[in-house]
Amino acid sequence: MTEAGTVKGQEFWRWQEYHRIMPKKWTNKDLITAGVDVGSVGSKAAIMVNGEAYSWGITRTGSNSPESATKALSYALEGTGLKASDIKYIVGTGYGRVNVPMANKAITEIACHAKGANYIWGPTVRTVLDVGGQDIKAIRIDETGRVTSFLMNDKCAAGTGRGMEVFADLLQIPIEDIGGISLKVEKEPEPVSCTCVAFAKTEAMGLLRKGWTKEKVLAAYTRAMAVRMANLINRVGLEKELVVTGGQSKNIGIVSRIEVILGVKCLPMPNWRDEGSLDPMVAGALGAALFAKALYEKAQKA
């Protein structure tokens, strides 16, 4: 992690691409499945061994969805000793789900995040907020991870990961530090009135000129995003336990504000930086890999 504004020409919006292998072994007898989640901003691929998370890779989505899917899957396979041909069934999900060339089937990210949240946090989860690069979904699920209802924001990047990237660049703060920095204010400022990515920039510039600190501007913007997300959760109907998935689950500024506004605590976030820990950003890909297992087994029985 770099200090804010230390590197010239640094791309502040760029978040960490990484891959992880969980400490377990596989044999030829195991059922290997995969989920590939091509989002508007990030592409995630997860490999499961008998329905248990084994490895994953997270990369930035390029202009070409099939390429991004391939890249993410190769990244997930890296160092595992597995080959693409070892994977029995692949489910594609995310905005680019129909453009995942190796997928056997496409399932929406809504169903996959629901399933993935159930996998990461267990059967007590009832409400999932998925904050992706370009949209926000509030999903109600049952104890098996099945969707019972959902809401999605309209076609606008306000309050999403992409909006945060714009801010990281504008304020020259690395994206991964944004959440923490937004909390470094003595008193929470009023949320900005407009969360529109296009206009928020102008509004933020105005606030900076007025002498607001970066922290305060970030707090006001993050607050506005959190309000929007909390509204969506309220509209779908909040039932405990609540969890946050997607790229913005890593933004502590967002998550803690949602908790304050809604008056509930989210289930503890796994610390994705720790080896051996799951990452809510790959919830969709994990859910997809679980569906892949179920679909493969169903096909075997038939």
Place this chain on the structure above:
Amino acid sequence: MMNEPVEKRYMPEVSRKEIDELKTTMKAASQKVMAENIERMKKADPKRPEAMKYFDEISNLFGKRQEEIAAEKAKGKKVIGYMCLFAPTELILAADAIPVRVNSGWYDTSKLGDRVVPVEVCPVIRSTIGAKMIELSPFMEQSDALISVLTCDGMTKLGEILSDYKTIWGMNVPRIKDSTQSLRFWNDEIKQMKNQIETFTGNKITRNKLKEAIELSHRATKAFRRLQELRKGSPVIMGRDAMLVNQTFLWDDKLRWTQKTEALCDELEKRAQRKDWVCSPDTPRVMITGTPMFWPDNWKLPTLVEESNPQGIIVADEQCSGERILNDPVGVDEWSMDDMLNAIGERYLMASTCPCFTSKDGNEDRINWLLNKVKDWKVQGVVYYVVRGCMLYAMEYTRVKKALDKINVPVYYLDTEYTREDVGQMKTRVEAFLEMLTARVDM
């Protein structure tokens, strides 16, 4: 009252050159959309009924029907257009005039409407204004007068705006329908409309003429109901096909439409006997309710539902561009002129489930319609379709959702615009909803 006001109160001046250019481009684009919609409908059902050929042809807004109406007009017939289903078409038919509905389903022209009204206004209204601006709609252009019913805010002002071009007859609809004074008031509006139509066409609406017109619409309703009946069981027709049949009634010749629909039903009944389903009988059964969905561009949602993965099948709707057109017959007891006029008044007012109504029970009739449809058509999920700016439908959603929650039927609120840009996002929503319905069965 005579038309062609000298000064336009709303519409901007648009040069003939611009009108011609825009009309040429948008007409070409629309023809492409219609052809593509029909191609996709054909693909969806490889054994599509023979009788659908007729409806494909008549659905061409720039085709055969336009020519027929032009020929009738040349012989002296009047064309009376309307924007809301409340227009009493039996009176128009009884005066030997041609009724056509003229709301626009073109996305492109909504951007032209933006020159007259703000973008916050419902796109159905903006698009209809835009279509008029460049003379795109053959049926609107052929209309000698327009009946403008004051239902929602958009419709109320639409007539006023179109009066820059056309003779407009306003009809004032009471917002509380279940009271004797409302019905009395509305029946007076109907009688007034009868006089207006008679004077305008120069044709007297006789008892016999009106009886014939009502009987014709009874027969059409019967054919329509037969088609809907066939959608109750395992699917023998794609929802989009049935929706197209229903909507073409708005501009087609009423008798011929009825005969063709009867022929379609004959085919479908045989198909049902053969158990030759258009899709697997366990395909989730979907109903659409909300904002009217006008051909051709608004086939976006039905296409997404029926081409989705997992697939859905539309078995019913509650829309004034769909089943509401023909669902209710004019209930006549004695065939006296008075009785017939009162029956027409009652049918158009009392049977309507338009969200412009309220009362101490609210729009209870709409809730009942939806609950009955869900039950009888075995609907598994409802898509509540609203275009942005359609205030009344948007506002009634909460109530509809509560009513459907009670009977454990999922409903999804799908808001969209007169645009193609949101198809990708809509697809995710529709597919997730259908996955949810499917998941109720397996997985």
